Amino acid sequence: MSCKVEKIGINKAKFIIEIGTDDFLKAEDKVYQKEKGKLSAPGFRKGKVTKEMAYKVYGRNVFLEDAINVCINDTYYKEVKETGERILSEPKINIVQFGFDKPFIYEAETAIAPPIKLGKYKGLSIDKVDIVVSEEDVEKRIDSEREKNARLVTVDRKSKMGDILNIAFDGYVDGKAFPGGKSDNYDLTLGSHTFIDNFEDQLVDKGRDEEVDVHVTFPEKYNEKTLAGKAALFKVKIHEVKEKELPKLDDEFASEVSEFDTLDAYKDSIRKELKELREKQMKEDTKGKLLDMVVKDSTIDLADEAVDAQVEEMLRNYDDRLRYQGIDLKRYLEMINKSEDDYRKELRPRALESIKNSLVMDEIAKLEHIEANDEMVDEELTAMAKSYGMDVEKFKKSYANEEDRKRLKDDLLYPAVLNFLYDNANIK
Numbered sequence: 001m002s003c004k005v006e007k008i009g010i011n012k013a014k015f016i017i018e019i020g021t022d023d024f025l026k027a028e029d030k031v032y033q034k035e036k037g038k039l040s041a042p043g044f045r046k047g048k049v050t051k052e053m054a055y056k057v058y059g060r061n062v063f064l065e066d067a068i069n070v071c072i073n074d075t076y077y078k079e080v081k082e083t084g085e086r087i088l089s090e091p092k093i094n095i096v097q098f099g100f101d102k103p104f105i106y107e108a109e110t111a112i113a114p115p116i117k118l119g120k121y122k123g124l125s126i127d128k129v130d131i132v133v134s135e136e137d138v139e140k141r142i143d144s145e146r147e148k149n150a151r152l153v154t155v156d157r158k159s160k161m162g163d164i165l166n167i168a169f170d171g172y173v174d175g176k177a178f179p180g181g182k183s184d185n186y187d188l189t190l191g192s193h194t195f196i197d198n199f200e201d202q203l204v205d206k207g208r209d210e211e212v213d214v215h216v217t218f219p220e221k222y223n224e225k226t227l228a229g230k231a232a233l234f235k236v237k238i239h240e241v242k243e244k245e246l247p248k249l250d251d252e253f254a255s256e257v258s259e260f261d262t263l264d265a266y267k268d269s270i271r272k273e274l275k276e277l278r279e280k281q282m283k284e285d286t287k288g289k290l291l292d293m294v295v296k297d298s299t300i301d302l303a304d305e306a307v308d309a310q311v312e313e314m315l316r317n318y319d320d321r322l323r324y325q326g327i328d329l330k331r332y333l334e335m336i337n338k339s340e341d342d343y344r345k346e347l348r349p350r351a352l353e354s355i356k357n358s359l360v361m362d363e364i365a366k367l368e369h370i371e372a373n374d375e376m377v378d379e380e381l382t383a384m385a386k387s388y389g390m391d392v393e394k395f396k397k398s399y400a401n402e403e404d405r406k407r408l409k410d411d412l413l414y415p416a417v418l419n420f421l422y423d424n425a426n427i428k
Contacts, residue, residue, distance in 0.1 A: 003079035011114040011303040016096070017079050019071050019104040027074065028067040028100075035063070060100070068095065071104055086113035086362075088306035088355065111303035116363050119297025124290055125426045129282050133274045141270050142249070145257050150244040158205045159241045161191040165203060166240040169214075172233045178226075181234070196222075203236065212236045223335060287418040290425055294364075295356050302355060310351035311344050361417040370420055372412035377405055380412060 001023065006014040032051050039049040041057045054062055072093060080087055091108035098104050152164060159165060165188050171181025190200045197216035206212055214234040222228040247253045254266035319329040333340060364370065378396070385395035399405055 001075065001079070003083060005083050005085065008109070009303075011111060011301055011306070013085055013110065013112045015076075015080055015083070015085075015091075015108045015110070017075055017106055017108065019075060021101060021103060024067065024071060024098075024104040025100065027070040028063045030070055031063040031066040035066070064098070068098060068104070068106075072106060072108075076108055080108070087111070088113060088303070089309035111306035111309065113359055113362075114301045114303075116359055117299035118360065118363050118367075119294050119299075121294045121360075121364055121421060122424045123426055124293055124421070124424075125428060126286060126289060126293075128427045129286075131275055131278045131282060133271050133278070137274055138267055138270050141274065142267070146246045146249065146253070147244070149253075149257060150246045152242045153245045154240050154242050156208070157241065158207050159190060159203060159238070161204060162189070162243070164189050164242040164244070165206075165238055166242070167203075167236050167238055169234045169236045172235075173227060173230045178232075180224075181232075185239075199234065203238070206238055206241075208238055208241055210238050212238070221335060221337060283422065286425075286427065287422050290421040291357060291360070291418060294421070295353075295360050298356070298360055300356050300359055302352065306355055307348060307351050310355050311347045314347050314351060314354075315340075315344070358414070361414050364417050364420065365413055368420060370413070370416050372409040372416045376412050376416060376419075377408055380408060 001020060002018045004016040006016065008014060029051070032054065036049060036051075036054070037047040039054055039058075040046045041049045041053050044050070044053060049057070076091065087110045089111040091110040094107040094109070096105040096107055155163075167186050167188055168184045169182065169186065171178060173181075188194060188200065188203070190204060193200070195216075196218060199214055199216050202214045203212060212235075214236050215231070216234065217231050218224075218227045218229060220229045247256075249263065251262045254263045255261050258266045258269065260266040260269060315329065322329055322332050330340075333343060377399075381396050381399055382392050385392040388395070399408065
């Protein structure tokens with residue numbers, strides 16, 4: 001087996017891969033073993049047809065196409081990796097030669113990482129951002145905690161924005177009830193915009209046991225197309241009007257929601273936590289800005305195919321995330337009234353930026369011999385364990401295998417490069 005590389009300019013290459021006859025015949029046999037359960041021939045039970053009989057019944061080329069695909073799938077990435085070239089797009093395959101008594105030869109043309117003229121990446125100057133935590137920031141955090149610990153109290157008065165109404169409702173379009181338009185017991189927070197249009201506004205200044213006719217119009221781009229743009233009537237009955245009663249802001253509250261005995265100590269802890277979080281975020285933002293500076297100062301001539309491939313990868317990833325939420329990309333684009341081609345055009349600048357970022361970081365890592373150290377791995381494992389709610393030490397033991405830790409180190413290469421940029425920058 002051999003692989004030759006022919007460069008096409010600086011950002012494309014043709015890989016000419018030759019596979020010996022014996023290896024090709026092994027691929028053909030692999031296909032036969034997989035497909036024989038589907039074969040039938042006179043005098044043989046289904047699944048028991050010999051390879052020689054299959055050739056007689058179906059022709060000598062019966063397994064040829066699949067054998068070619070097996071050979072390509074089994075050899076392409078392995079052979080290309082050994083050349084040291086980094087491929088950036090799916091290959092265009094051209095079969096040069098095939099048969100049963102001569103080597104199988106194919107060509108794979110693809111975009112590759114071009115040579116990079118790296119910009120300055122050490123000693124970069126950047127302004128330091130002052131971290132300020134105001135009293136308002138502290139009060140917002142405390143208010144959020146009070147909201148979490150609020151209790152609902154039934155009140156005997158007219159409703160207002162912010163109240164929680166327990167309601168029953170029946171929805172009608174064109175005088176007919178529609179699926180999903182009914183509930184006998186629903187808690188609706190006025191002002192939450194949970195319901196469409198001005199539904200909630202029409203329930204302000206209403207009292208317990210009142211019945212209200214709520215008139216709304218479904219949006220033109222409503223996800224249920226049978227209702228899109230339609231006028232609707234909801235017959236609503238208010239069972240209860242409730243309001244949130246916030247806990248009193250005092251030492252007792254502080255001791256209940258934190259490890260501190262006094263409100264002042266609790267506020268100091270929040271102030272410290274917010275400062276640490278903002279310092280961490282500022283550091284990450286600074287790393288990103290430093291990388292942007294290096295990329296902007298570098299010369300990278302990418303093939304269009306590389307950017308196209310990155311766009312497709314981004315589309316696949318986004319589609320996967322949407323499907324996890326119960327919708328696919330096609331449906332999402334319909335909802336936002338956008339074509340897939342338009343969306344691809346929008347993604348291209350981000351795709352280009354993503355490829356350039358990774359190529360620049362790879363180059364810096366190579367020049368500076370950077371790799372993630374054990375300390376970074378331990379920090380990442382600790383963070384992962386906490387996010388999963390698992391015991392840190394037990395979780396770390398699950399990564400005791402050297403191969404698993406190596407994969408994690410590979411994943412942490414780019415954070416290690418960003419740390420290098422930050423540690424070697426002039427932050428004023």
